[in-house]
Structure formats: structure tokens, C-alpha cells
Amino acid sequence: MPKVSRKGSSMPDSPIRKLDQYASEAKAKGVKVIHLNIGQPDIESHPAALKAIANYSSPILAYTASPGIMDMRVQMANYYRRMNIKVDPQHILVMAGGSEALCFTMMSILDEGDELIAPEPLYANFLAFAHMAGATLIPVNSEIESGFALPHVSHFEEKIGARTKAILLCNPSNPTGYVYSKSELQDIAQLVSKHDLFLIVDEVYREFFYGEENVVSALNLDGLDQHVIVCDSASKRFSLCGVRLGNVVSRNKSVLATITKFSQARLSAPLMAQVAGIAAYEAEGSYFEAIRDTYQKRRDYLHARLSKIPGVVAPLPKGAFYIIARLPVQDADDFCKWLLTDFSLDGYTLMMAPASGFYITPGKGKQEVRLAYVLEESSIDIGMNCLEKALETYKLLEPVKDTAYLT
């Protein structure tokens, strides 16, 4: 029997989706599962997008140009300009989601054995896309105690070697919710300039911030036109996760030309995604303000509930729609699985993403989980009731190894 590749067999499992089977089994038993494990918002898609899809009248659903429909690129450029980010349509390539944007970006700048550096915990699929490119992701640990602020740049600099090609950030961060400040980004900018590296920033959650100041885009860092590649997506922005619409933005022509070759190989980004996206970006309106308000309330509610549970540590995130919480358990992977296989409260249980999969360093994050506050408060309420009760029950079942963490 022929064997799969080493690349395939060592490809990491998705920490967000690896418990899916247990969730299905729980549902089959009649237990209702509160999904705080995945960033699928319950917010309605932008109405202009829904309308554009329903009204699309061409009788042939044809390939689009590989870099994207020109009107889509124009609408995206207009959006960036409204955000005071000066880019032109030719700086933008349309992708099948932020996922494809990340995948083609990494393929375009990384060879087998190359390295890129990112703070951990990080979006788990960064690891998957780096793996696909044959590259190694080198982590710099950020700490729950500081709310996952950017580690001092010296910690990045000491990891830079002959094979380092890029620094990778997610801002606002999935999974931590941290929003990098202008001064943190300027520190990284200096480092990137000094060592002539690429700076890849996933800015998918740009609209999701809960403070006074807007998120600073890497595209607005001075002197980095040849270094910065921003990966972006309409999934969260317009609640269009399923259509698969994302994009790359860079002012580096060589990067754009290279990514275009990968885009040509897959022929076309999805047409209906672009039909939806053109309409949503054009209409935009006050969609974000309403959403931001909704999420801020959910964040505050979830954070307040978590903070009341004995032994739980959860910094208040400033952006995105995730909270990382440290739980009073020894093995959050086991606890999250147990919630699905053995626990229910009034017919409900809770699904969370174990945070170990968001860390590269072995053993890190073993007590942590990621919760996505993408559901309405009544659902979060049920989920938190489950969590409170489950922690009490699980504590009695867990083999006692080391209780120091409980203090």
C-alpha cells in the first residue's frame, strides 16, 4: 500500500475542529452543544451581500480573472482608503478566504527549511500553512499575565537566524484578542527593516476593537512598503464566512507577481464570494458599528462570568472575538473532550477549543482554552452555567498530580 507524504502525516490537526466528532456524538444523544469553540458568528451576513447573491442574473457562473474581478479589487481599495490606508486596486489580490491568502503568501516567500517567527499562542492554521510551505514557525512566548502583549522585540531578535524570512502577527489577535499598539508595531517595524524580513500581518479582525483607538494597520507603518504583506478576509467583517472571500495587500510588486502565479494555478477565486463582496464593501454603511457594539457587550458579559469562576484567569481582550482563559484543570484537552462525552446540565453542554493547539512549544497552554463570543448572551449564559458546574464535577474526577496551580 503506498504511503502518504511525511508532510501529510505530520500536518497538524485543527485544534478547533478535532473535537467535532465528540460534538456530533453528544448531539446524537440529544445534548445541545453551545459552540464557543469556533469563530462562526451568529450575526446576519451583510444584507447587501445576501441581496446581490439572490439577484445575480448571469446564466453562466464563469471563472473570474485570477487576481479577482477588477470591481472587487476597486471596492476593496476603496474600503482601505476609508480606513485611511492608501492602497490601489493593483496592490490587492482576491483570495478564497483569508486561508488562501495566508497559504499563497507563505508559499511565495518561504522555501523548505526557511523560518518565520510569531508570538504564541497563535492562530493554529498559521502552523498548517507554514507546514505546507515546508517552513518552520518559531514561537516567541507571550504571557497570559500581560494579557498576551507583544513580547519585547529582543525576544524576536534572538530567534532571528540565517533562514529567517518573516515575522508573522495577527492583529487584533486570534486567539488572544490582544490589539497591538502603534509603538509595539513600530518596534517590530524597526526589527523587520534592520534584518530585511517580510512582515506578514493577518488583519482579519480589523473592525473588532473595543477601545477608543482604531487598530493600526501594518500598511501604515513607514518605510515598510517592500516588507509588509497583509492578509485579510470578509468572513468576520461582513459575516460571510462561508462564501470564502479574502485578499492579500502588498506594495511589493515582486510579491504580488509571485502570488499571482499561485492564483493562476487555481484559476479563480469563487465568483459568488466576489458578487457578495462587491455589494457588501460598496454598501458597508454602519454595519460595523452595530456589530462592534454587539460584540463588546458579549465580551463584557463573558469576561464577567469567567472572572467569577474560582481558579479561572482570563485577561480582558481588546479586540477580535476570542478570550483565552486558564482553567483550574491539569489538562484542558481532556476537559474539553469530557464536556462533550460525559457532561451535561439541563440538556446542554459547552464546546471550547483547547488552547494547546494554539501553542508551538510543547506543554504550553495545557490549562488554557479559547472561547469565541460569537453567540448571543443567553447562549453564553447557558455555556457559563455549564462551565461552572463542569469544573466542580471534573475537579473530583481528575487524578491529583499537582494542585499547586489551584492556589
Place this chain on the structure above:
Amino acid sequence: MPKVSRKGSSMPDSPIRKLDQYASEAKAKGVKVIHLNIGQPDIESHPAALKAIANYSSPILAYTASPGIMDMRVQMANYYRRMNIKVDPQHILVMAGGSEALCFTMMSILDEGDELIAPEPLYANFLAFAHMAGATLIPVNSEIESGFALPHVSHFEEKIGARTKAILLCNPSNPTGYVYSKSELQDIAQLVSKHDLFLIVDEVYREFFYGEENVVSALNLDGLDQHVIVCDSASKRFSLCGVRLGNVVSRNKSVLATITKFSQARLSAPLMAQVAGIAAYEAEGSYFEAIRDTYQKRRDYLHARLSKIPGVVAPLPKGAFYIIARLPVQDADDFCKWLLTDFSLDGYTLMMAPASGFYITPGKGKQEVRLAYVLEESSIDIGMNCLEKALETYKLLEPVKDTAYLT
């Protein structure tokens, strides 16, 4: 300035799309371009697919399960069963087009330095996806004189080495239109068994054959359950190129589990593609028969016109919707470009894909082009008038190096 990867800089350009810029310039000058360069049919998308998209009423366009919506996998399995191919929904993974199916398949079985063997000329993007996986595509030359029949298996066997992981076919073949016979496929099956290789077959054009016998699917080859991976697509089948709907089929659990990890990394195949696909596969009906008849007429017309042009050699294809033609020119790349930059007849010109990009062996296919008979006969007529006249004119301009090929 940081540099793109070697993988990126050596990524091949698309031979189908690399002349796009010249076509745009021709159009800007007011010349109408007859596009026989690309497999974008003018056939209307399956009406059930169009209706399903227009009527889709969920207010949230959400991620789907990474392996695809279960009903999509069921409908695909039903389709295969109607074609007498016995597979179950769990043997099928839904992809963003045949492109993603090929990309994830190659990533799942090929490591850096591995080899796969395919007859040339071949679908150019096979080369691109192998390149992304870090693997080398080893060509076995097929000949225009035999209509691009499968080369004797001994030619495949002599290329098999320690790093060979797979044999790759496209059946019916893009770009040659050749349909492999059962006995040819059985010869390949024996070879694959003997050397314990994977057999990847792109069967995107399964419905497009113009003889009496159905296309033989690799899924129906005896004893190859662990070896065969079929890549498929709804693009041509239901004229749904733009929605990006494809799939992988295999009975090898390890392959399926590995491809699933790549699927999880990109989260979801496009939702609207699956909405369209569920409806089209369920309705199917007599859609294929009508299309097959249309294409057969176009093929016969295009082939008859080509055959009348002095110096043109073009075998009659038995499937897909492409013809490879050898032209009485020394450099078809230059000729195809010249058609767009310097030629017009009554306000029209013709765009073809130079075939050199479909060969791996340097220098092969220099006089050949690929024509896609995806337009109605009146357009093919204009295109052939252009070709006749253009060959006469170009002959006088072309520097005389060697005229032996004209005899």
C-alpha cells in the same frame, strides 16, 4: 528588500493566461477576441444550480464542515453510483474546485524531492501543483501522430525510481482530448500495483466523450482501492466554473484522513458552490446528453476547418473539449502573441493557448497550440477565418530558419 522564495520565483506561469495582457490590449484597441484559449464554456449553468443560489434563504452564509456538507457528499456519491462507480459519501471530500483537489492530493502524497510521472502534453497546472508540493513531474512523451495515445507502459516503467510516488493521468485528457481505453488503463493499473504507487486521475471531463463507449473511471480498476485517487470537478460537468466546486474520491482511508487535515486548515469549501452543486447533482437529468451533442458538433466543425488549412496537423479528439493542432510556424508562442498584438481580420482576432506550456521537456510542442471548442460554431468560424489568413500573413514575416516542417 526581502526576496520571494525560490519556490515562488520558479513557479511556472500559466500558459493559458500568460497572454491575457495582450488580449486586453487588443480589446482596448477595439479588436474583438475569439477566446479559444481557455476552457470556459458558453453553455448555461445547470438551471437547478442557478435556482438554488437565487432561492438560498439562510441569513448567515456560514462555514460548512471542512470535508463538505454531508448532503453534498451524498449527492456526489449518488452521481458516481449512477455512473456505476461504487463509492460512499465518506470516500468523498468536497473541494474548492478540481484545482484544490489536485493541490491537496499532491501535498498529501508527495514530499520535497519526490517524483510523479505523467504523459505530456499535460494540463499545465499539474506542474504548478507538483511544484507547490516540492515534487518533480517526470514526463513521458505522447505523440501527435498517434492522437496522443498512452505511450507504452515500458516508457513509464523506465522512469520509475526510488523517489517515484505516483502516476498521474487526465482522462479524458486536457489538453489532448484523448480518452484512455480500458486496456490502456489496465496496463497502468498493473504497473501501479507492481511498484506500489498511487494513481491520481483527473476525471473532470468524464461526461465529455464522443464515441460509443463510456469513459472508464480509475475507480473501477480492480485491486486498486488503496492506490487510486480521483480528482473531480463540477466546473465542466454543470458549467459551474466560477463557483469553485470539486472533490476528491478515494477508498484509501489514510489518504482521506490526510487530505482532511489540509481541508481543515482552509476551514471550508465555498458554501454557495455546495448550494449550487447539491441542486445540480440532484437534478442532473438530461443535461449531459444535450451538452455532449453540442460539443460533438463543435468538435467536428473545428476539426474539419483545421484539417483544411495547409500545413496544419490536428488529430480528432475523442473527449474533453480541446484540440491540439500543429501549425506551420516555427514558434507558436510568438504566433499566438502576434495574433493579439498585430493581427485582425474584419475587426476580429483569435486567442489560442501555445502548447509549449503543456510540455515539460524543453523545446517540445513549439509548433503546437491548444484550441478549446467552447464557443458556438459561428464564433469558431470567425476564429478559423482569422487563423487561415493569419498563417498566410505570418509565414511571410517569420524569419526563415528551417522550412523542412512545411513540406
